[in-house]
Amino acid sequence: MKDNKIQIAILGLGTVGTGVYKVLKKQQPEMLPKLGVEVEVRRVLVRNLERAASRVDDPSVLTNNWEDIISDDTIDIIVEVMGGMEPARTYILDALHAGKNVVTANKDLIAADGHALMDAAKDANKDFLFEAAVAGGIPIIQPLKQALQGNYIEEIVGIVNGTTNFILTKMAEEGMEFQEALQLATDLGYAEADPTADVEGLDAGRKMAILASIGFHSRVTFKDVYTEGITKITARDIRYAKEVGCRIKLLGRARNTEDGIEVGVYPMLIDSRHPLASVNDSFNAVFVKGDAVGDTMFYGRGAGELPTASAVVGDIFDVIKNMHFGCTGRIGCTCYKQIPMKNRENIISKYFMRIKVEDRPGVLAAVTSVFGNNGVSIEQFIQKRKNDDLAEIVVITEEVLEKNFDDSVKILKTMSMIKQISAIIRVY
Structure with a gap:
């Protein structure tokens, strides 16, 4: 000085x-x-x-x-x-x-x-x-390193990309399709000329790697984060989500389980009553669950x-x-553990699935049989509407191993009665 x-x-x-x-x-x-x-x-x-x-x-x-x-x-x-x-x-x-x-x-x-x-x-x-x-502008690094250090952090889940949240908000509130909402986001300056990092979940994936490293005290890098974007989400998916009491958000989710750390970014259905469901436009929010503090949420402007x-x-x-006070370097790296990353096939998730099938007897039984044979339990099974000789069905599973769900999807894609798997979205 x-x-x-x-x-x-x-x-x-x-x-x-x-x-x-x-x-x-x-x-x-x-x-x-x-x-x-x-x-x-x-x-x-x-x-x-x-x-x-x-x-x-x-x-x-x-x-x-x-x-x-x-x-x-x-x-x-x-x-x-x-x-x-x-x-x-x-x-x-x-x-x-x-x-x-x-x-x-x-x-x-x-x-x-x-x-x-x-x-x-x-x-x-x-x-x-x-x-x-x-x-x-949302304080989250410092709270994780200091105010919440008396906790074992169990889960960090959040909306950490304002561009995608703006797009999904417009799709939900104004019935826009993805490309229309993306164009609006670009016109208003929320999206870059090349929006790939945002809409494919890469930006959020980098942020979740940082949060998981700090929250779980073990180094997580971007390559450890499984990412999916929002480019395949349609206005129809959002309408169906509303019918079952949910919103669709691009969520980053990190969990510290007995079998290792899992970190991913995906579009997810989330119950409309959850605090994250009401985070709209370009706002961000991070939801942290600790063993002592319980649930906490940090909300505000995520960029700008x-x-x-x-x-x-x-x-x-x-x-x-x-x-x-002569104490620079006082709070440095907090990664003093070496927790393994969990294999994606062993991660447990719930799924929303929209399928177009032939409208004839035996189809629903065949679909449920494929799921049952692969250890996938179904929470809801709804026939939505008919169009000519096709019917659209919506399946919401119970929590299942991702490997078992993936195996079911591979078999369904080979069946002649399945005309299109229109959407596969995780459920929080």
Whole structure:
């Protein structure tokens, strides 16, 4: 600390970086009473100096040279909001090795290689904080690491992608089909030009890897997360879900079972009375079940310039407080266990299945026989409507081994009386 100031550098001045800069400027009158020091943005790393000049009060802080930052001994905290794997990974490791604290919002990097970054922070006895990497402005990393550490976390389930939640909300409330709702999300700026990471569940999968690692104290990486997206969900599926008292949401679900950890992201039917069912539009929510606390839910804006910046700046302030008391590195990696990942075939799930079949005697008996022979019990079996010589049936199973359900589906697909398996969706 020099002249009662903390010097920081921001890497990236996109949506989140600009938000961090704005929030820090707005918080200036509060810094002395909150922190005992002021926070000064000494450097901002950007690609295009001219284009970035209009986003800051003083363009002299801008640089496109990493050496201007890493070699500056007055900079105590590096804020990485560039995103992506490289050069972000190299810059973070360089910063930690140089004795600088790091705050990041980079979920992709943490989900794939977070252990290496946290090991480097431990070796340097520096803070490496990443609250903004999951659920935007919603505090969830810190509660899992601190407020809930007296619990054995049994389950973490949540809506952690605002784009897909917006799309499913429009499909449910306005009867839109997927492509129409996606176009609206794109027009309003909720979806990227290439929405693959969102609509295929990849973004949510990365976030769930991070939450599972922290909640269960065992390293889970993105490759361990089974992901399914929402591109096959139709307005008809959503209507049928409503008929059985459910909503369809893209849920990330992590469970710590006796047989190992299971983590996945899938569209799921969820009872309309569950708190997550009422989380709509671009909002996120994370539902945590602990053995002592019971059920808790964290709800709010899951993305956006200022909500995400709120989490980043909160981490910056925590680092400064730790610096003041000489305890940086106080809360580091919490993965002190080595719990195996559960084989997907041994995961237990419930399923909603919509099938078009020939409308003739014996078809329903044949379908139920296939399920019964493979150890799949049926909770509901409903014939919905007829169309010419075809009937549409809806099957909702009891909890079953995924292997047994998959085996049933393989057999059904070979039967001439089964004309189409229109939908297979898990049930929470």
